[in-house]
Amino acid sequence: MRWLSWAVIALVVLWAAMPSLFTGYDPLAGVPAEKLQGPSAAHLFGTDAVGRDLFARVVHGSVHSLSGALVAVAVGLVFGTLLGLIAGSVRGVVDEIVMRVMDVLLSVPGLLLALTVIILLGPGTVHVALAVGVGSVASFARLARAEVVRVRRTDYVEAAFGSGGTFAGVLWRHVLPNSLGPVIALSALQFGVAILAISTLGFLGYGAEPPTPEWGLLIAEGRNYLATSWWLTTLPGAVVVAVVLAAGRISKEIR
Amino acid sequence: MSLLDVRDLTVAYGRQVAVKGVSFTVGQGEVVAVVGESGSGKTTTANAIIGLHPAASGEVLLNGVDIAGWSQRRLRSIRGHGIGLVPQDPSNSLNPVMRIGRQIGEILKIHNYGDRADIRRRVIELLTRVGLDDPERRAGQYPHELSGGMRQRVLIAIAIALRPGLIIADEPTSALDVTVQRRILDLIDDLRKEYGTAVLLVTHDLGVAAARADRLVVMKDGLIEESGGVREVLAAPASPYTRRLFQDAPALTARPYKPFDAAAEPAIVVRDLVKEFGPFRAVDGVSFEVRRGTTHALVGESGSGKTTTARVVTRFAEATSGEVVIGGDPAGPRAFRRRVQLVYQNPYGSLDPRQTVAAIVEEPLRNFRLGDRTARRARVRELLERVALPGTLLGRRPAELSGGQRQRVAIARALAVEPEVVVLDEAVSALDVTVQAQILTLLEELQRDLGLTYLFISHDLAVVRQISHTVSVMSKGRIVESGTTNQIFDSPREDYTRELLAAVAEPVR
Numbered sequence: 140m141r142w143l144s145w146a147v148i149a150l151v152v153l154w155a156a157m158p159s160l161f162t163g164y165d166p167l168a169g170v171p172a173e174k175l176q177g178p179s180a181a182h183l184f185g186t187d188a189v190g191r192d193l194f195a196r197v198v199h200g201s202v203h204s205l206s207g208a209l210v211a212v213a214v215g216l217v218f219g220t221l222l223g224l225i226a227g228s229v230r231g232v233v234d235e236i237v238m239r240v241m242d243v244l245l246s247v248p249g250l251l252l253a254l255t256v257i258i259l260l261g262p263g264t265v266h267v268a269l270a271v272g273v274g275s276v277a278s279f280a281r282l283a284r285a286e287v288v289r290v291r292r293t294d295y296v297e298a299a300f301g302s303g304g305t306f307a308g309v310l311w312r313h314v315l316p317n318s319l320g321p322v323i324a325l326s327a328l329q330f331g332v333a334i335l336a337i338s339t340l341g342f343l344g345y346g347a348e349p350p351t352p353e354w355g356l357l358i359a360e361g362r363n364y365l366a367t368s369w370w371l372t373t374l375p376g377a378v379v380v381a382v383v384l385a386a387g388r389i390s391k392e393i394r
Numbered sequence: 395m396s397l398l399d400v401r402d403l404t405v406a407y408g409r410q411v412a413v414k415g416v417s418f419t420v421g422q423g424e425v426v427a428v429v430g431e432s433g434s435g436k437t438t439t440a441n442a443i444i445g446l447h448p449a450a451s452g453e454v455l456l457n458g459v460d461i462a463g464w465s466q467r468r469l470r471s472i473r474g475h476g477i478g479l480v481p482q483d484p485s486n487s488l489n490p491v492m493r494i495g496r497q498i499g500e501i502l503k504i505h506n507y508g509d510r511a512d513i514r515r516r517v518i519e520l521l522t523r524v525g526l527d528d529p530e531r532r533a534g535q536y537p538h539e540l541s542g543g544m545r546q547r548v549l550i551a552i553a554i555a556l557r558p559g560l561i562i563a564d565e566p567t568s569a570l571d572v573t574v575q576r577r578i579l580d581l582i583d584d585l586r587k588e589y590g591t592a593v594l595l596v597t598h599d600l601g602v603a604a605a606r607a608d609r610l611v612v613m614k615d616g617l618i619e620e621s622g623g624v625r626e627v628l629a630a631p632a633s634p635y636t637r638r639l640f641q642d643a644p645a646l647t648a649r650p651y652k653p654f655d656a657a658a659e660p661a662i663v664v665r666d667l668v669k670e671f672g673p674f675r676a677v678d679g680v681s682f683e684v685r686r687g688t689t690h691a692l693v694g695e696s697g698s699g700k701t702t703t704a705r706v707v708t709r710f711a712e713a714t715s716g717e718v719v720i721g722g723d724p725a726g727p728r729a730f731r732r733r734v735q736l737v738y739q740n741p742y743g744s745l746d747p748r749q750t751v752a753a754i755v756e757e758p759l760r761n762f763r764l765g766d767r768t769a770r771r772a773r774v775r776e777l778l779e780r781v782a783l784p785g786t787l788l789g790r791r792p793a794e795l796s797g798g799q800r801q802r803v804a805i806a807r808a809l810a811v812e813p814e815v816v817v818l819d820e821a822v823s824a825l826d827v828t829v830q831a832q833i834l835t836l837l838e839e840l841q842r843d844l845g846l847t848y849l850f851i852s853h854d855l856a857v858v859r860q861i862s863h864t865v866s867v868m869s870k871g872r873i874v875e876s877g878t879t880n881q882i883f884d885s886p887r888e889d890y891t892r893e894l895l896a897a898v899a900e901p902v903r
Contacts, residue, residue, distance in 0.1 A: 294744040297710060302758035302807060303731040312757075316748050 141392065144385035151382055155202035164192035166199035166352045175368050185370040187360065197375050200352035204334055204379075207268040207346075211333035214272025216326045219279020224318070226280070227287030228310055238284065244277035253336060257345050264353070267346040271336040275329050282325055286318035293317075324394035331386030338379050354379055395458055396421050397559055397592050398443070403452035403462070405435070405442045412438045414616040415452065420560060423590040427607035427624075429600055431639075431826035432797075435616040437482075440562050440596045444477050445469040457559070474501045478553030478591075480563040480582075484545035484570070488537040494521075494548055495533030501555050520551040525581060543574035550581065557589055564596045571695035572853065572897035579606055600827065601645030601856065601898065604628055612636050642831035644856035645898065651880040654863045658685040661815055661847035662707065667716035669702050676702040678871035679716070684864070686814075687841065689848040691858040691879070693894070694868035703868070704819050704851045708736045721814050732762060735808035739820035741800035745792040751778070751803055752788040758810040777806040781836060798829035802836070809840070817849045822857060834861055855898045859883055867891050 154161055164182075169190035178185045184193035226237040244252065249271075256270035290296060291314060299309045334354075340346050341355025349356060354375055361371025396419035405413040413435040420426045428436045441447040443454050445464060454462040456476055461469065473479070481487040489497060495517050502513045521529035524547040537545055546566065553561050563582065567575035579602065586593055597603050603610060604624060611621040612635070620633045628646070631637045640646050662684040669677040677699040684690040692700040705711040707718050709730060720733055738744035745754055755777055759770045775785055781802040792800055801821065808816055818837070822830045838861065840846055852858050858865060859879060866876035867890065875888045886892050 294738045294740060295746045298736070298738065298744050298804075298807070299746070299757065301708065301710070301731060301736050303728060303761035303811065304757070305761070308761065313746050317746065 141388075144388035144392075147381050147385035148389065151201050151205065151378075154198045155205045158195075158198045158202070161198045162192065162195040164195035166191065166196045167350055175364065177368070178370050178374070184374045185368065187368075187371055188364065193357070193371065193374065196352035196357055197354070197378055200354050200357060200375075203264055203347055203351065203353040204337055204355075207264055207271070207337045208330050208333035210265065210268035211272035211275065211337065212326050212329050214269060215275030215279045215329055216322070218272075219276045220283045220319075220322055222276070222280040223283025223285075223322075224287055224310065224315060227284040227318075228291060228306075228314060230288075234284075237280070241277040241280045244274075245281070249274045249336065250339065253340060254343075254345070257340065262345045264347050264351075267337055267340045268333075270340070271333050274336070275333070278329070279322065279325060283318060283322050286321055287314055290314050290317045321394060324390050327386055327390035327393055331383035331390075334379060334386070335383050396455075397424075397457060398594070399453075399455035399458075400439075400443065401453040401455065403439065403442060403454065404450045405438050405447055406450045407438075411450070412616050413442065416613070416616075416618050417452075418611050418618065418621055420592050420594055422559070423586060423592055424609065425586065425593045425595060425607045426609045426611060427595040427597060427603035428611045428613060429597055429603045429639075430613035430619075431598065431828065433615075434613040436596050436598075436613050437564055438616075439613070440564050440594065443594070444473060444479055444562060470504075474552075474558065475505055475556050476558055476560065478556070478558040478561045480546075480549050480553045480561060480566045482565040482568065484542050484549060487549055488545055490537050492536075493533065494535055494537065494540070498533075498548065498552050498555060501552055505556055507556070516555070520555055521548075523554075523585075524548070524551045525577075542570055543578060546570060546574075546578050547581065550578070550585070554585055554589070554591070558591065560592045560594065561585075562594045562596070565598065566595070567602065568597070568599065572855070573695065573893055575602075576897040582606075598826065599645070600640065600643040604646060612639065639827060642827045644827075644830075644834075644854070644860045649860050651859075651878070651883075652689075652861075652863045654688065654878045654880075655685065658687060660684060661686040661721060662690070662849060663717075663719040664703070664707065665717050665719075667703065667706060667718065668714045669699075669706055669711060670714045675871050677706065677713075680866075680868070680871070680873050681716075682866050682873065682876060684815075684847055684849060686847055687845045688863040689841065689850050689861055691850040691852060691862035691865045692868055693852055693855060693858050693865060695853060695894075697870075698868040699871040700851050700868050701819060704736070704817050704849060707849060708734055708817050710736070728762075732811045733813055734815045734817065735811070735813040736817045736819060737801070737804050737808050737821045739823055741797055741804055741824065742792070744804050745800055747792055749791070750788065751783075751790050751792075751795070754792075754803055755806045755810060758807060762811055764811070773810070777810055780809065780840070781806045796829075797825055798832060801825060801829075801833055805833075805836070805840075809844070812844075813846070815847045815849065817851070819851045820853070821850075823852065823854060830857070837861065855883075855894060867894065 171190045173186050174188055174190040176182055176186045182192050184197060187193055222237050226234040252274045253270040256273050257266055260266040296309060296313050299313050337346060338355030341353045342359040347353035347356055357375040358372050364371050398420040401417050403413055403416045404411065416439055428439060430436045438447060442449045449462045452462060453460045461472060498517045498520055499513045502516055507513055507516065517533055518529045521532055526532045526544060526547055567578050570578060582593060585591060595607060607624050609622065610624050610627045612619040614635055620627060620631060620636045631640055660683040665681050667677055667680040680703055692703060694700045702711065706713045725733060752774055755774045756770050759765065759773060765773065778785060783799060783802050822833050825833060841848060850862055862879050865879050865882045867874045869890050874890045882891060886895060
């Protein structure tokens with residue numbers, strides 16, 4: 140089963156990189172005569188209310204969701220690890236201040252925090268990604284700090300200072316690489332969470348503008364036809380679920 | 395008929411065979427020591443006897459009944475009743491959230507010893523028997539309220555609770571200080587005399603085995619190398635491996651004392667050193683001098699302040715008051731690191747697991763910008779050769795090296811910047827005797843060739859006797875006695891020193 144999660148992620152990445160390899164339909168232009176058709180050989184995921192091929196929209200939409208998630212994880216990983224590294228290695232007052240701020244961030248529900256950031260920045264794909272990233276800084280910082288504190292106490296770090304290493308040099312050469320393992324595992328997990336969060340914000344209408352085929356937006360658009368055309372919500376939803384589960388599975392493996 | 399008769403016992407971990415057809419017997423009231431280096435299969439043998447690890451083949455006859463194939467359920471009737479087990483690590487072997495009295499009572503309850511009052515009476519009796527003061531109070535305490543030696547006594551109380559015919563003691567004293575170790579071994583001895591219990595003593599400490607056992611079983615790589623009466627084996631070991639082992643053991647072979655030249659200038663001067671942690675004085679007015687090119691040992695039990703002293707000397711901790719002068723003049727923090735290097739006890743923890751051997755040894759050279767890339771690479775090769783490691787190890791990571799090899803890498807790293815002083819904090823304590831002997835020889839060679847000054851921190855008096863020129867005995871943060879190794883070992887003035895020495899095996903006393 141291990142290959143399956145990697146295969147799912149690889150497939151979605153390929154969709155994002157070369158969408159035209161997977162579908163010949165235009166994600167934006169519909170054929171009104173073929174509207175609201177169920178899944179078939181011609182339209183794998185069926186068509187929507189204006190006759191656009193849903194599979195094409197999912198494939199073309201993957202680039203928005205993936206790049207958004209990537210930006211979100213990058214923001215969380217870089218800033219979170221940096222804050223954790225500083226807090227865990229300097230300790231003292233700096234540690235207290237940074238970590239208490241992180242505690243406050245953690246105490247606010249993620250969605251609320253992301254919405255607050257979006258209200259400050261305004262809607263848009265990049266802003267949504269940033270907002271989700273900010274929400275994950277605290278968890279990254281906490282984990283990174285715990286790891287740094289552990290590694291800082293080891294003999295080999297002391298030995299590195301003992302052989303004349305400078306503070307920054309030892310952090311860079313010994314503390315950071317040895318603390319990073321669990322943080323990388325968390326970033327794989329956060330990748331899945333970010334896709335979900337971005338889709339949620341897209342669903343709420345804060346992300347990409349229609350007719351951009353973003354996954355969350357696809358599900359939101361399909362909502363109106365829930366009673367008559369199940370595939371409009373279910374199939375993009377299933378894709379999101381598969382990607383999120385695969386990312387979680389990979390994270391577990393890395394750890 | 396022997397009490398325990400192990401016949402052709404084989405034990406495997408998956409595909410790896412750890413014990414390969416071992417046979418020996420333990421008679422009534424006899425102490426048999428199973429000795430060997432780590433990985434020799436001695437603990438696995440002990441675990442297989444009591445069924446904690448299933449035997450792949452062979453027989454374990456207890457009073458003539460083969461228990462090797464018994465189910466866990468059936469074995470339960472034997473454990474505690476027929477065979478008592480004293481585990482290795484007193485700090486991990488007691489349930490931390492259960493009172494001492496209940497933990498001892500548990501084994502009595504399992505074996506239906508009697509009603510609550512009977513059990514309670516027996517628990518107090520046992521605690522008294524293993525020499526714990528105020529047994530009523532001890533029974534109500536939790537493990538963390540007891541010292542390591544006291545916890546080991548509790549474990550012994552559990553092992554003897556049902557007066558089993560055989561006690562298996564797996565490294566019962568390895569985690570304890572020498573004086574405590576002696577008292578625990580005396581206790582086991584007394585109990586054996588009193589109840590006629592046989593003891594299977596699993597130990598890596600040849601000194602302990604030689605002093606306490608009737609018979610020796612020497613194991614190597616899952617096989618019995620040699621067995622027989624202690625005196626016979628010690629006097630005339632038949633196998634070359636056993637001979638090597640005995641020669642290498644500092645506790646069994648007395649070497650001549652090192653000549654001490656008082657004329658050399660001092661390389662380390664420590665004056666009135668005090669180190670406080672809050673209200674606690676870890677080091678309390680310690681002063682000593684170490685002559686250039688000699689080895690000074692700080693010996694003492696855990697908590698004596700010897701490691702704290704080493705950390706202050708190496709400037710990993712700051713002194714509360716007093717001074718440390720190295721090489722005659724004060725040096726700046728970076729210059730200081732070139733003069734003084736520290737080698738740690740645990741070679742598994744002191745090397746960065748992500749670095750290669752080459753990167754580890756090169757690191758100090760990079761930090762001090764000594765030479766360009768090619769020069770550094772040449773120097774790393776030279777250093778590895780210096781510590782007798784093959785150049786093929788350069789690309790390996792610490793996890794791919796043995797303990798002895800790792801310690802050699804750590805020494806090579808310490809030597810990279812050509813220090814004057816090397817502080818060795820229990821640097822050979824975690825190593826097997828043969829490896830330990832090799833590292834000690836290496837340290838002696840390096841001292842002779844490079845004129846190094848060593849500050850040698852150790853709890854192991856036998857090792858100290860072998861390597862050091864002068865000794866300071868520490869207790870409770872103070873230096874109790876100091877002098878040349880010869881003086882300390884042959885004519886100790888203080889009672890505490892005498893007590894420490896009494897715990898060491900006879901030949902080197």
